Amino acid sequence: MPTRWIPRRGPVLTAVALAALPAIAFVAPGQAVASAPPPAATATAPVRFVxxxxxxxxxxxxxxxxxxxxxxxxxxxxxxxxxxLVESPDKGPFLVTSDVRLELLGADGRWRTVPLGSQTGTLFTTLTSAKIVLHGHHTLTEHYRLTVLAPAHGTIEPRVALYS
Structure with missing residues (x-):
């Protein structure tokens, strides 16, 4: 009769719990610490924008x-x-995502293309994938590179969404 191995619940639960813990980063004061937001913060909408x-x-x-x-x-x-945000002129012509290319400088020093959404002439980066936890009195600095690919007019409007 073949035997089956059944894992014990205690060690399995411990391994799962340890895997869920965020990594601890040691950072000098004044530097940004980017970590995933707590699960409760993921579902909420921003309370305001800066x-x-x-x-x-x-x-x-x-x-x-x-x-x-x-x-x-x-x-x-x-x-x-x-x-x-990349805003179109009030009276048009409205920008489309193929008019510009936006890139974000990664921690590894490489530029990565950032997908843009579009709504009524406004191009924008998504908030859900950009959420991070910023520790008290720390600074977040991100570097982007924008290239206009087609003749266009508009305004670049960076902002930060704040969550409760």
Whole structure:
């Protein structure tokens, strides 16, 4: 008669619990610490946005850097999500996602294309995939590169979504 191995519940549950713990990062004060938001924060909507300085959409076809910087003024951790909006002129013509290419500089030093959504002439990065926990009194800095691929006019409006 063949035998079957049945794992014990205690060690399996311990392994699952340990795998779910976030990694601890040792970072000097003033540097951003990016970690996944708690599960409860994932389902909630932002409570407000912090608008950062906007700039006109460049008209040439060369890459332009955009630096998004936000400092958590609180002593408590806060879930935030950086977002780049590219606004069309009020009277059109409206931008489409093929008009621009947006890239994000990764921790490994490589540029990665960021997918853009579109709604009524506004191109935007998604918030759900950008959520991070920013520790109290730490600063989030992200570097983007925007290239206008087709003749277009508009405004670049970086902002940060704040969650409760």
């Amino acid at each position: 608008d950062l300085p906007s700039s006109p959409l460049p008209t040439d076809r060369t890459p332009h850097r955009i630096t998004l910087t936000y400092r958590n003024p609180s002593s408590t951790d806060r879930t935030v999500a950086p977002q780049i």
